[in-house]
Every structure is written in structure tokens, then in C-alpha cells.
Amino acid sequence: xxTKKVEEALNEQLNRExxxxxxxxxxxxxxxxxxxxxxxxxxxxxxxxxMLHAMKFYExxxxxxxxxxxxxxxQPPSEFSSPLEMFNKTLEHEQFITKSINDLVELSISEKxxxxxxxxxxxxxxxxxxxxxxxxxxxxxxxxxxxxxALMMLDRELAARMTTVPTEFSKGVQAALKGPAA
Ligand code: FEO
Numbered sequence: 365x366x367t368k369k370v371e372e373a374l375n376e377q378l379n380r381e382x383x384x385x386x387x388x389x390x391x392x393x394x395x396x397x398x399x400x401x402x403x404x405x406x407x408x409x410x411x412x413x414x415m416l417h418a419m420k421f422y423e424x425x426x427x428x429x430x431x432x433x434x435x436x437x438x439q440p441p442s443e444f445s446s447p448l449e450m451f452n453k454t455l456e457h458e459q460f461i462t463k464s465i466n467d468l469v470e471l472s473i474s475e476k477x478x479x480x481x482x483x484x485x486x487x488x489x490x491x492x493x494x495x496x497x498x499x500x501x502x503x504x505x506x507x508x509x510x511x512x513x514a515l516m517m518l519d520r521e522l523a524a525r526m527t528t529v530p531t532e533f534s535k536g537v538q539a540a541l542k543g544p545a546a
Contacts, residue, residue, distance in 0.1 A: 367475050371430040373468055374480070378421040379435045380464055385414035387440040387457060391450050394442060400515075402523030403447055406501075409525045410454075416529040417487070419537050424483055447515065448505045455498040462491040 366374070392407035425432050444450045465487045472480040501522075508514040530540030 366425070366428045366430045366480070367477065370472060370475050370477050370480055371425065372433075373471050374421055374425050374430065375433045375435070377464060377468055378418055378425070378432065379437070380461060381414055381418035381421060383437050383440070384457065384461065385411050385418065386437050388414060388454075390440040390442050391444065391454070394444050394450070395447075400447065400519050402519035402521065403450070406522040406525050407450075409527050412527045412531050413529055415531070415533070416537070417490070419533045420486075423537050424480075428479070448502070451498055451502045451505060455495065455502060458491065458494045458498055462495065465491055 388407045388410040392404045392411060395401075395404035395407060422432055441453065444453070465484060469481060469484050469488065472478075472484060501518075504518055508518060530537070532540050
């Protein structure tokens with residue numbers, strides 16, 4: 365079971381994960397408009413990852429007999445001056461999400477909710493990877509600066525990123541993670 369405080373905080377995090385998906389969808393569209401297909405692909409893969417993060421919260425709240433309370437999503441930014449600004453905003457957002465997950469862990473400890481604490485471990489590890497990916501690309505963008513040729517090379521590299529998470533959630537995250545029945 366979930367305490368009221370934990371249930372509310374899990375619902376807030378569900379909204380934040382959905383907003384993350386919304387934000388990356390917006391950045392992906394901006395990349396497409398600029399002719400940066402590889403960057404657009406990278407952010408679309410990120411969109412799918414965020415939908416998985418959101419759906420895991422959705423299922424966990426239901427599994428624990430809680431009530432999913434969907435809230436309005438904030439409007440994400442749609443104008444970006446450069447790919448560098450896109451990734452600066454992405455890292456800034458992921459750092460906010462990391463803090464939010466850490467606050468949730470703290471709450472689950474103070475509420476003596478061991479199940480939620482264990483559930484959140486996956487997100488703690490995931491956030492390390494999220495920030496590391498962003499920092500890696502940001503470092504490359506700082507080297508590239510205004511070099512259009514180098515930017516297009518990075519664009520080709522980012523085009524190779526594949527969606528490795530399930531994108532079909534109608535049967536639930538666990539079923540989707542297992543893939544189609546043999
Ligand atoms: Fe779900 Fe990128 O944090």
C-alpha cells in the first residue's frame with residue numbers, strides 16, 4: 365500500500381516524466397525543422413524512453429492499489445537558438461529530474477515505504493546514465509562550436525541511436541518489456 369504522501373509524490377513524478385517526453389518531442393521537431401535529422405532521431409528515442417519512465421510509475425501506482433491522477437502538462441519551449449542550447453536545456457532538465465527522484469527516495473524512507481524505495485532504485489541508476497549521455501554530447505558540441513561540417517558528422521552519429529525500450533504499452537510495461545510471445 366501507499367501512503368497519501370507517497371501516492372501524491374508518485375503522481376507528481378508521473379507528470380514530470382510525461383513532461384520530459386513532451387519536451388523532447390518539441391526539441392525533436394525543432395531539429396527536424398533545422399534539417400538535423402540525426403539530432404531529431406536522438407530526441408525521438410529520448411521521447412520513447414521518457415514514455416517508458418512514465419508508464420513504469422503508472423503501473424506501479426496501480427499495482428500498489430493507488431490511484432493514478434493525471435494532471436495538465438506544461439507547455440514545453442519550442443524555440444532553441446542552437447543544438448548547444450537544446451542539450452544545455454536537456455541536461456538542466458535531467459538534473460531537475462535527478463533531484464526530484466532523490467526527493468522521492470527520501471520521502472519513501474521517511475514514510476518507511478521499502479517497496480517504493482526499491483522501485484525507485486532503477487530510476488536512480490537511470491538518471492546517472494541520462495546525465496552522462498547529455499554531458500558527453502555537450503562536450504562534443506563545445507568542441508564543434510560553429511563548424512558546420514563537424515556538426516553534420518555528429519548529426520550522422522546521432523542518427524544511429526535506436527529505440528531499445530518497448531513502445532507498445534497497451535498490455536502493460538512488464539509484458540511489453542518481454543516482447544511478443546514466441
Ligand atoms: Fe525520465 Fe530523462 O528522466
